Amino acid sequence: MPHESDEESSTFDHRRLDTVLHSRLRLAIVAALASCEFMDFTTLRDVVKATDGNMTTHLTKLEEAEYISIQKEFVEKKPRTSIRLTAKGKEALSTYLTILDGFIGTRR
């Protein structure tokens, strides 16, 4: 049976936080995508206030973690990149939020 101090320290253990989402920009990308069905690259970049280069790096990491899916297509002869949150991404954000709530001692 764990001691009270052990329980307390496990509640505040930062290692429980998802390292993929612990980056501020990746967290912003996932939060923005959680509020809609999909978003195009340019709109998402403007919402999270990032540069093209930064976005590409972080989107690749999120895609590798299977948190987002990226669809590239041509609409009226113009390239369009649509990004949406996957079920795994939604679950990861939900878990992340639950842990944050645990840190500040509130229930959602």
Added chain:
Amino acid sequence: MKEKQGDLDRVKLSAQQSLAYIRSVMEETRNLAMDYSFYFIMFGTIVLFGTMVSYLLVALSRWTLIPWMWVLVMAVGMAVAMLRSRRMSRQVNLLIRRMLVVTWSMVLVMVVVLCLSFGLIGLLSLSIALAITSASIGMGYAMSAVLGGSITLGLLSLPWWIGSVLIPLAGDWYGPAIMGALTLFFELIPGIIMKRRSIDATRK
């Protein structure tokens, strides 16, 4: 002991900041998808233009052209709104946005049908057609208020409903003037305010 308490406080503060940040990003996305300012300004401008042209046509004794002018003006507005909506739905898509598009499309179709029945068939007088239009716009605002959870939009529906009573009482001469005033104060000006707020929010 004090050091550990300090660490916990820092973690709590950081968690609170992260939650606030997530909330702000989500709010911004939602606002982006629910920015109606373009439609307010566009329809406000074309209805004001239509009202002024109506009076000009009356002055020129060209009564028969008035309904056709309204059909044309509303059809142009509808086409522009549809193109804009199509473009926006490719940028960011939300269920609530689609519901709002359907709501306002129904209002627009009703307005065009009213213009046609007033112009083509002569079924309705100008003031009655404008009164039904005003009531339809009020309904559009009320439904948008419920869907988007916006008290402002709910309040904007009230003057349009009051207008739908006042316009027939005012008759065919003053009715369009009331419609123009409603459009100016409860569509165009709120649209400009919304646009300015949206630009300010983007700058932040």
